Amino acid sequence: MPINSHVDRRKLLKLGAAAAGGVLATPFISKFASAQGGLAGKTIGFSQSYVTTNWIKAQREGVIQTAKKYGLETIVTDANHQPTKQITDLEDLVTRRVDAIILSTYYSEAISPAVRHVNEAGIPLIVLSSALQPGVDYTVHLGTDTLATAKDAGDYYVKKLNGKGKVIQILGSPGSTVNQHRGEGWHSVIDKVPEIEVIGQVQADYDRAKALRGMEDMLQAHGHIDAVYTHSEDMAMGALQAVKEAGRLDEMFITGYDGVSPEILQDIMEGEIEGVWYYAPFGTEGVDAAAAVLRGEAVKKDYKFPSPFISKANVLDYYDPDTGKAKVASSRFQPGG
């Protein structure tokens, strides 16, 4: 809590509870930022599970940048991978009486009680990506149709392989719904094509080093491989390193998901990675939705966004090779949707 230690005690007491509430957040943004559409002075709370991946970081950046644009104050919390911490984070945001909460969670089941608390307080709740459990309410949910995207991926494989080929699958962490969908949707399509064969599976927990090791084994075990289907960009890059070191890049193509790190976009541009299905972090869209709700605009409850395939053909829409940075994707949120 950034309470200034030089504020003398009597003064602080005089300021009273209301002012203390203001001190808790970063009070200067709202005063000096350009106030758009009467949102100045409003505060949004943002609760995340764990900021350690490029994707989650891109989400946080999206929220912070967009909130600045609107002149909204933002209180950012991070549960540090502990469901109990995310519960207290949400309860703290309720205590601070924020005007809206944006939530991104890996533990929809565990945090349900805290979500109910938010519901009871009547605070608008915008949910990013992973859906909540039945029995709790939310105002807006912005999500990617992961299953449909994985089916698109299946179609892409069938077409690209011409209905015949040997494929390695590299999986993320078990237990993650997104990981399961990326497997199920893809399998549901390619399993109908008898001559497309998944000849090996590696569980690499979204970890680049594990994907590298696993892919080395696969290259050793299989004389010919046509493609490598990975469930994330980090694992795609791990697999790519193994394939390059074995000098077998011409033999196969590699795909992944996410498309938020500049590195993978560079690899796509150079043609070493076939492509990735973009997985929007929705930070920007989340704040757009919150702003719409706070202005009293009509919003839908559920928005499902498709995942475009980033390949060599369109990579420059997502990547700026001159700066070596990913382009901030423009918001796809339309209240009427």
Added chain:
Amino acid sequence: MADGSSGEMIAGGSAWLTSSRRMLVHYAVTGSNILALAILLAVGASLSPYFLDVTNIFNVMRGTSMVGIVAIGMTYVILNRGIDLSVGSIVGVAAILSAGLAEYGVLGWVIAPVLFAGLLGLGNGLLITQLKLQPFIATLGMMIFARGLVYVYSDGSPIVVSDAPSAMRFLGSGYLGPVPMPVIVFALVALIGAVVLKSTIFGREVYAVGANEEAARLSGIHVQRNQISVYVISGLCAGLAGILLTARLTVGDPNAGTLFELDAIAATLIGGTTFDGGVGSVGGTVIGIMILAFLANILNLVGVSPYMQMLLKGVIIVLAVVVSELRKRRV
């Protein structure tokens, strides 16, 4: 490579009798592990024609060399009747520092991260000896603290080493003859670790303190200094593993080294070092780590599903410890 033969003699006459029996047990366990590894390799060769391929063997060794180096440090700690849960996080600290400081040359990507890792190990040692914290608690705290350091330093994202120094690329992906560089580093660390443990006064003191702290104190060993040293060694090993990991990927991953502590402990235990302290060897640990690595490799090569692999790994770790317990009772 069984060592530490006479380390406990310093601890006094009566302790020596039980210790010599302990060492006998350790030889038996190590012997059965060599046998287990041999059987594993034979099974691998018969199941997959690709297994006994030089490339494959060295790939597996390279993949496991980072955990292997951590396990050598862990052997010192467990021999000393301690435990170090912070090694995985310290690997992370070194990995991220190595990537972040790569532009400053060898001083930046090798020396600074390894020294800093040693400093964190020193922190463990001081917490345990000066504040009398239990090793489990002290290193648990360090595990969380050090991972926090990684996230603060990296702001939670991977640090890509653009234009990695050629020495870094060589260390991570280069070869000396047919042998990958990380394997050479692992072999050197194992060799030095074994020699120090077997042939120096310090090494013998590590055994003596682990076998019986009180006896060691009475026989004039500076117990606290010895205990601090093993945690520094463990930290340095983790630091070395961290820079190897970054050199291999040319990316400093904030999650680097996660759960390394468990593999390192598993390898040490499979290798016949016991939690009672005073019994075990670096050679045993090297065999332990190879059993774990080749097992995973064989299962991958023959196409066992990843979930089934975890199940088997758990069974084998417990089985290995049960077997060594049974041998112990028989000797």
